[in-house]
Amino acid sequence: MIKKSMDILDVYSWTNNFGKQIIGCFIENIYFTGFYWLIKIRCSGKGKSYLKIEPSIRLHISNIEPLEKKIDKFSSFMRKHIRGARIIDVKQLGWERIIELHVKSRKNEYILINEILPRGFLVLTNEKYSILYANRFQELRDRIIKRGNKYTPPPGRIDLLKLDDTKLLELLREGKDLVRGIVKGWGLPGYIAEELIYRAGLYEKKNYKIDMVEETDLYTLIHMLEKIINEALNGKGYLVKLDNKPHIYTSYEPKLYKELYDVSVEKYDKLNHVLDIYYSEYEKRIYYEQRTIKQRILIEKIKKNIDKQQKIIKKYIEESEKYKEFSRTLVTNYNLLEKILECVNKTRKTSGWDKIVENCPNIVKYYKDKGTVIVKFNEYEIPIDIRLNAWNNILRYKKLSGELLKKAKKAEEALRELERSLEEAVNKKQLIQRRTEIGIKPRLWYERFHWMITSEGFLVIAGRDIDQNELIVKKYMEPHDIFLHADIHGAPATVIKTHNRMPSQKSIKEAAVIAACYSKAWKEGFGAIDVFWVYANQVSKTPPSGEYLPKGAFMIYGKKNYVKTKLELAIGIEENCDPIYGLYQKIIVGPEELVANKSIVYAVIVPGDIGIGEVAGKLIRSFHKKLEDHAIGITKNELMYRLPGRSRIIGIKRGKTPLITGC
Template sequence: MFSSFDVKIIIDELKNEYNMVGMKVDKVYKIGDEVRIKLYGRGRRDLVLKPGIALYATSYPKPAPQHPAGFAMQLRKHLGGLRILGIEQVGFDRIAKIEFGLFGEENLTKYYVILELFGDGNLILTDEKLTIIGALSQKVWSTRSVTTRERYAPPPAMSSPYEVDPEELIDGETEIVRRLANTMNIGGIYAEEICLRAGIDKRDHSPDPDKVREGIRALLALPPSPAIVNGDVVPFDLLVHEGKERQPFSTLNEAADELYGKHELEQIAKKEVSKKEKQLNKLERILATQQRTVEDYEKKSEQAQQKGNLLFAHYQFVDELIKRFYTAIKEKGWDATQSRVNADKRLSSIVKRMNEHEGTINVELDGEEVELDITCSLNENAQRYYERAKKFKHKMKGARSAIERTQQSIERTRKEDVVVESVEKKQRRKREWYERYRWFVSSEGHLVIGGRDARSNESIVKRHLEEGDIHVHADMTGAPQVILKEGANASEDVLHEAGIFAVSFSKAWKMQVGGLDAYWVHPEQVTKDAPSGEFLTTGAFAIKGKKNYLKKLPLEVAIGIYKDKVMCGPITAVEKNCETIVRVVPGPRSKEDVAKRLQKMLDWDDLDEVVQALPPGTCAIVEK
């Protein structure tokens, strides 16, 4: 279960280490006690929300449920296609608030998803005004309610260790460890840690406030040291855990994913192994029953056949016996005939039973008891036994077919691979810093980067345009800011490539124009100072001085694999750097459809990476 410190640190990791802000929602699933939001846009990631327990990005995939839960479908309906605009902790509480909406010059918030990690936990969907649309669990308390159409309100805020006055924590009546844990909502472990670092007795009711202050400062100054200790994730190396086994991780998210993601998959795998064993046991019990049934049918078939044969073997005797008994019973009745049999020692040794209700007598022939219907002839009695033998043979055939099917089921079940050790992380390659932008490597080895949207256009110039670089831009609005790194001494061919890149990733691609001009300038010519009477929006810059034009550049690119990355850029650059290339031009097909074909042509696993590399608009592949 996450502490407030865990929530604070993991949210920071999700934003900075895992770059989740800006990623787009693909699907939402509820799997067991967790809601999994599948994201794309910078590779693919699964954000796991476990109410009352944790949140983290997982590297362990889980199969989607066959029948999505109602709340998951509600989340998918509202969040599908939107981007994560922000993730924040509510105060210093165990509450995470995730903002979803649309990117633009001014972000448009559409919805919030609020994850409560205290108590039993909850997951709440609200609109942009925090009006509740739906919740995993709707509840009412004395201080607040979580019900649809109500405005979401968190529980009453508690003190934060970053702001608390230690003197307020001491009441002279309560153990300091309890006051620390409850007043600041940090839990017992961190309350004990403060006491240890302050050098005070945790049972003291009136410790020195200055020592308490020093203990809090010491805790807050601890460097990150994520680990799993005693079955919990912890972000710091704590004195309370001294002497206990620590399993260290580079990030708290990795620790949480190991504890919850991998552990739960291992439990699922163990359940699958157990399920397989139970299924095998069940099938083997069925097989044993079916084999006994076949043996029983075979025995009964043989007995019926033998009894029919016995009747013909003693034909004259049995025929005469049936006739005599039929006449005697007809004239004197069953009781009188039974009395006569009982009185005749020889006859009673042959006739074993008489059944008035069934109209039968049982006789012994060669040590085998045979039932005879006295209203039927010997041939009819024998035929009845032969029919019975035939019936059991037919049943034997069906039972043997059932045995064959069961044996096949057992073989299939035995061949199913369910191995606990197969639980492995989905490995993600380390992304280079420039992959957050559009990029390519020129035919002469220069890195060229371009913005993807207004926000990245702003950051690319402010962070990455340096002395010695060249700034390139299509001669129209709605185009990316492009930087040719170390381009001051680049050849005309490379400048031409950067220009093609700038026009191909502009809105001219969507307009499907035949060609477009671009220009290049030096870094000192690019400014955020707008001309008099004008206003520069996010991602827009003004140019001072002369522009160097590149005329009538074609809108066409090529795509290929460069050092385990999908690279899309001018044909000459991609031809130089990639073994297999495919030419792409503006066209009638959606980018997603074209990307699926390119994925096969390039033999590349990550479809999303192909989609992200292509220009913004419909495309066509130029066949060889």
């Protein structure tokens, strides 16, 4: 991934296409993920999505859930001022990589400014650009980013859109050669410069000095600039892949990469979609680096300890062998050793220590304070304790050799333990990597509801509350769909999306499990309940004359078809290998047979008295145990979101879907 941030063409394209699409949307909440801010927005007729805002890097709409959401001081401040506000405008500041979100709350207007520049800021100001908060406060040479100060952008680049050909040509001459002329004079990155030169048919002259290039060719280059800017305005996106991994993305067709390099180029109708794909890979890398810092430090520490331990073992073994040779040499020269000791003790008493080397054979040194002499036998110089007899000197070295050998063996045991620790640490690091990779996943429109895909491929959605019940019936239910409802007050409006196909009784019975298990019957501890189903055209929001229908209530006309449904829900983990998002895991729910066929592991639950937090925790632990070393990218919160209420686990089983080991 060589592209670190959105370039000027990306910003121009995104602002003019996708920025306009979020005008009128409402800000529901703001979070911080550790390296970027996440704004949850709700758009009329489009549902909810996220704005991912990272100073210096990007701003785009996303359907991909981050691995973690938290609140920092800035997100807390934004919640206080702009949560609930409506986005009234999105604009690019001049020809800069700066995007302004203008929002209006009940009382005030605010501007959230994201600088997609090196060391860029994220700044919240009032409508007069007075700074209220920023991702950091700093006094710079050319501006001050502090509370109360007026926001001023960094010294700007020239607006290429407002320049005529003569001025563009003049700027081009600022560079030493063609590439640097575009980079320096027009302020475009090197890969766009090369694309322009390639399109102008001047690729072989890219390193030529400007005055060596024909003026007509330079005007062709200017024409290509205009063309590529207009191309970016179309809003399409291109993803360049090297070895099947995202390498770079563009808002124009990258003909240079397509025709000269051994890469694949994927075209998408929307640049925003490309941004989401590219930065999901970037997020995985950042999360992985953040989550493995401690593990990497631990691995390095263990490696150093292993190296240290190996040196200790080597030293113990070498010294043990040395003392073993000493004892063998002394045994071989036993008679001579006795004579040497006799001579040393006699000389010490009659003539003193100073005469020992002179009078006694094989002695090269002595240490009066230690009571030892150094005796040379062949290549060895062996310290001999004069207080011991010959045999005890030999035994001393045998004992020392044995003690060091024992120490070496203990050190080897410690080494093996360190090596085991290293293997565990490396495996854990790899597991974190895998969990990170599979933890980032796309969030689809229907996932805000209770949902399920039947064994025949029909989507089932059910409301989580009265508002969602109303929304499903009014907006998402179409004439050929099927409506289900548990025969109890306090149940979700459940709809099978048929797309003009008629589901079989099997799919209807599977959908009935959702209607039953997410109803009040679960909280009441029922064992089973009747669920009725009707066609969508039998459901109406129009009450009989003179009557009133409260919010979330509906009139059903005609025959009801009943399905006796057991309150038993399977909840499992499904793995997906997606050509765009890669490998990721999702929680699926439904009847046991359905979930077993689609999952890698699952549990069966019934109404009980254990809180959803405790149940979710038990499920996570049980799933880990069941899958052994296979990574799980599902969080406790995700499980809690899918549980119907207080429950009891009656079984944990492996699903019938094989584990995905490569994607």
